[in-house]
Amino acid sequence: AGTIVHPKATIFAIAGPIVIGSGCIIEEGAIIVNRRKEVMRIGDDNLFEIGCRVESPTVGNCNTICTRARVHHTLRISSYCVVGAGVLVVPTEDEMLDEYTVIYGPAAERRVWSGRGKVQEMDLRRKHAEYLREMLPKFNRLRRGDGA
Amino acid sequence: MAPKIEYYCPCLSESPHPPPPNRPSSSYSFHPLHNLFFCEECDAVRCNRCVSVEVSGYYCPNCLFEVPSASVRAEKNRCARNCFLCPNCRNTLTVVPSDPPEDVDSRMSPIVSTTLGEPPFFLYCNHCRWDSAEVGITFEKPTGLAAQLQKFEDSAPESLEFERLKEHFEPFLRASSSSSALPSASSHHVHTNPITAAASSALARDIPGVGKYNPLSRSRVGREKGAHRQEYPDYKSRVEVGTALSGEADVEFLRHLETVSQVAALEQRWTNSWVSPLSASDLKPLRIPLQSKKSKRCPSCRHILIKPEQKAQSVRFKIKLVAANYLPAIAVTLPHAQAAIEMLKRTSKTTSAAAQAEEQQAAGALIAGHSYSFHLAFTNPLYDPIQIRLAKAIAPAQTAEGDEAAERARRSTFQIQLPSAAFPVGAFAEAWEYDDEDEAMFLDDDGMEVVEARGKKGKDGRGKTRSVGIVEKRANVTIVSGEVLIPKEARGDVKFNMLVSYTYRSDDPEPSEEAQTGTPSRSHGANKGPEMKNFSFYTVVDLGSIMYREEPKLTADL
Numbered sequence: 265a266g267t268i269v270h271p272k273a274t275i276f277a278i279a280g281p282i283v284i285g286s287g288c289i290i291e292e293g294a295i296i297v298n299r300r301k302e303v304m305r306i307g308d309d310n311l312f313e314i315g316c317r318v319e320s321p322t323v324g325n326c327n328t329i330c331t332r333a334r335v336h337h338t339l340r341i342s343s344y345c346v347v348g349a350g351v352l353v354v355p356t357e358d359e360m361l362d363e364y365t366v367i368y369g370p371a372a373e374r375r376v377w378s379g380r381g382k383v384q385e386m387d388l389r390r391k392h393a394e395y396l397r398e399m400l401p402k403f404n405r406l407r408r409g410d411g412a
Numbered sequence: 413m414a415p416k417i418e419y420y421c422p423c424l425s426e427s428p429h430p431p432p433p434n435r436p437s438s439s440y441s442f443h444p445l446h447n448l449f450f451c452e453e454c455d456a457v458r459c460n461r462c463v464s465v466e467v468s469g470y471y472c473p474n475c476l477f478e479v480p481s482a483s484v485r486a487e488k489n490r491c492a493r494n495c496f497l498c499p500n501c502r503n504t505l506t507v508v509p510s511d512p513p514e515d516v517d518s519r520m521s522p523i524v525s526t527t528l529g530e531p532p533f534f535l536y537c538n539h540c541r542w543d544s545a546e547v548g549i550t551f552e553k554p555t556g557l558a559a560q561l562q563k564f565e566d567s568a569p570e571s572l573e574f575e576r577l578k579e580h581f582e583p584f585l586r587a588s589s590s591s592s593a594l595p596s597a598s599s600h601h602v603h604t605n606p607i608t609a610a611a612s613s614a615l616a617r618d619i620p621g622v623g624k625y626n627p628l629s630r631s632r633v634g635r636e637k638g639a640h641r642q643e644y645p646d647y648k649s650r651v652e653v654g655t656a657l658s659g660e661a662d663v664e665f666l667r668h669l670e671t672v673s674q675v676a677a678l679e680q681r682w683t684n685s686w687v688s689p690l691s692a693s694d695l696k697p698l699r700i701p702l703q704s705k706k707s708k709r710c711p712s713c714r715h716i717l718i719k720p721e722q723k724a725q726s727v728r729f730k731i732k733l734v735a736a737n738y739l740p741a742i743a744v745t746l747p748h749a750q751a752a753i754e755m756l757k758r759t760s761k762t763t764s765a766a767a768q769a770e771e772q773q774a775a776g777a778l779i780a781g782h783s784y785s786f787h788l789a790f791t792n793p794l795y796d797p798i799q800i801r802l803a804k805a806i807a808p809a810q811t812a813e814g815d816e817a818a819e820r821a822r823r824s825t826f827q828i829q830l831p832s833a834a835f836p837v838g839a840f841a842e843a844w845e846y847d848d849e850d851e852a853m854f855l856d857d858d859g860m861e862v863v864e865a866r867g868k869k870g871k872d873g874r875g876k877t878r879s880v881g882i883v884e885k886r887a888n889v890t891i892v893s894g895e896v897l898i899p900k901e902a903r904g905d906v907k908f909n910m911l912v913s914y915t916y917r918s919d920d921p922e923p924s925e926e927a928q929t930g931t932p933s934r935s936h937g938a939n940k941g942p943e944m945k946n947f948s949f950y951t952v953v954d955l956g957s958i959m960y961r962e963e964p965k966l967t968a969d970l
Contacts, residue, residue: 348540368540368541384509
C-alpha cells in the first residue's frame with residue numbers, strides 16, 4: 265500500500281519471500297535480494313536510493329539507504345538508520361544496528377543521530393512518494409496504456 | 413605499466429638537454445602535456461614549477477561568492493556568509509529549522525507551518541547527520557549566521573587575551589614608530605591600526621648581526637629605541653598561563669576515554685587555526701575557508717599564460733596559453749599488447765576483474781631478449797601542416813666508473829630505432845573538412861630508410877609492422893612506429909629521451925628555415941612573408957618495465 269517501485273528496480277526473492285511495508289520508495293537500480301530461506305521483512309517509509317544493494321534480512325522503518333550503498337546479509341537494520349552514499353557495510357558476524365545510527369564515509373564510520381529533524385524528513389519522504397506516484401506512470405514506456 | 417610519454421620542461425636551466433630518464437630525480441622535470449604551458453614571446457615551454465603564480469581573486473567554494481580582496485583580510489580568509497564546515501565529516505552544513513512541536517501523532521501532521529520553519533535554527537550536516545545543537549549553537553535567524561557566531565568567537569579566551577595584549581602594547585608602539593626615522597610613511601602610522609604599527613616596528617627591530625638600515629641618521633634612532641625599551645612595564649595576562657595551557661584537563665579526558673573515536677582526528681582539527689579541543693564531541697563548526705583563483709605568468713618575459721575569469725562559477729579562462737595548443741600531442745602504444753588484450757577479452761569472459769588486470773599487464777610486458785615495435789601517434793594542433801623529425805637524445809657525458817662497467821652498461825641497455833626522416837602531419841581542421849580518409853592512406857612514403865611499413869589501419873598488431881616508419885596518416889594524426897630491441901641481460905624500465913623537432917609555416921615575418929635540431933632556433937632575418945619556423949622539445953617515452961621470463965607465456969604475434 266503506497267510503496268513506490270521504480271520500473272528499473274530489482275527485487276530478487278530467490279530463496280525466500282520478501283515482505284515490504286507501506287510507503288517505501290525503491291528507486292532506480294536498487295537491488296533487494298533475499299538469498300535466505302527466511303522471510304525478509306522491510307518496514308514502512310524506507311528509502312532505497314539509486315544503485316543500492318540490500319541483502320539484510322530485516323529492515324525497520326524510516327531508514328535511508330543512500331546511493332550505491334551495499335548492505336550485507338549479516339547486518340540487520342532497525343529504524344531511523346541512515347547508510348551513507350557508497351558505503352559498504354560488511355560486518356563479519358551478525359550484527360544489529362541500533363536505532364538512529366548513521367554510517368558514512370569511505371571507512372564506514374558510525375555515529376548516532378540525535379533524531380533532530382526527523383519530522384521534516386518524514387514529511388519530505390511523503391512528498392517524495394506522492395510526487396513519484398504522480399510522475400512515474402506518465403513516463404513508464406512499458407505500461408503506456410495505464411498511465412497516459 | 414601502460415606506456416606513456418611525458419614532455420620535458422627545461423625550467424630556465426642552462427643546458428637544454430634533459431637528464432637521463434632512469435634517475436629517479438629526473439621525473440620531476442618531465443610532465444604530461446596537459447600540465448604544460450607555452451609562452452609565445454619566449455617561444456618556450458613552461459611548466460608548473462617554473463611559472464610564477466599570483467592570486468587573481470578569492471571565492472567561497474560553497475556559495476561561490478567572490479570576495480573582494482579587502483574583505484579577505486577582514487574576515488580572516490573565511491566566508492562571511494552562512495557557509496560552515498561540519499567538524500565531523502568536513503562537508504558543508506545547511507541551516508535547518510527545528511522540528512515543529514508535535515502535539516498530534518506525526519502520521520497525519522500537516523506540512524510545516526511556514527516555509528522558513530520555526531526557530532531555533534541550527535546547522536545540520538546531511539552526510540553524517542551531525543548538528544550544531546550538540547555543541548549548543550543555535551540561531552534565531554536563518555541568515556547572517558557569521559555575525560551571530562562572531563559573538564561567540566570574540567568571547568573565546570584566546571581572542572580576549574589577544575585584545576588585551578594589543579591594548580597593552582599600543583602606547584609603546586605609537587611612541588616608537590613616531591620617533592623612528594624610517595621613511596615618511598611611518599609618521600602616518602600614529603593613527604593607524606595597532607596591528608600595522610606592530611608589523612612595521614617589528615620590521616625595524618634590532619636584529620643582532622645585521623646592521624640596521626636607516627636612510628637618515630642611525631645613531632639617533634638607536635638611542636631612542638633603547639630608551640623606550642626599558643620603559644615597558646610587565647604585562648599581566650588575564651589568565652594564569654600555567655593553568656590555561658597546561659594539559660591537565662586533556663589528561664583527565666584521555667584517562668577516561670572509552671573508544672578511540674572520542675578523540676578528534678587529525679583531519680578534523682587542523683583546519684582550525686586556534687588550538688582545538690581534543691575530544692570529538694567538542695568540535696565546533698568552522699566557517700569555510702576561501703579558495704583562490706590564480707593566474708600564471710611566464711617567469712622571464714612576464715607574459716600572462718593563464719588568466720581565469722572573474723566569475724567564481726565559471727571554469728573557463730580569459731587567456732589560456734597551454735602547450736597542447738602548440739605542441740603536437742604524442743601517444744604511445746604497444747601494438748602487441750593491444751592485440752594480446754583483445755585476444756584475452758574474446759576468450760576469457762568470466763575471469764574476475766583482478767585476474768583480468770593481471771593478465772593484461774602480463775600481456776603488455778616487455779620480455780627480455782625480444783624486440784617490440786611501438787607506435788607513436790602525433791596529433792597536430794596547429795592550423796598548418798607540420799613536418800616532424802625524431803631523434804634520440806644524446807645523453808650528456810657521464811662519469812665513467814670504469815671501462816668495463818661502462819661497456820657492460822651499454823651492452824645491457826636496450827636499443828631504440830626511430831624513423832629518422834621527416835614526416836608530415838596534417839593540419840587541424842573541423843571534422844567535416846577532412847578529405848576522404850583513403851586518399852591519405854595510399855600516399856607513398858618517400859625517403860624511408862627502412863623497409864616500408866604500411867600496415868592496414870595500423871591498429872592490428874598482427875600486421876607486418878616490424879620495421880620503422882609511418883604506419884598511418886589520417887586527418888591530423890600520424891602514427892609512426894619505432895622498434896625497441898631488448899637484449900637478454902637488460903633490466904629495469906624501458907625509458908628513453910626523444911627529441912622531437914618540427915617545422916611549420918607561420919604567417920609572421922620571421923626567419924628562414926633552419927634544419928638544425930637540438931635547440932629552439934630562431935635566427936632573425938629580414939625576410940617578409942610566410943616562413944618556416946622551427947621548434948623542438950625533448951620527451952621521455954616510457955614503455956614499461958622489462959620482465960624476465962625463460963619462455964614467453966603468451967605467444968605475442970610479431
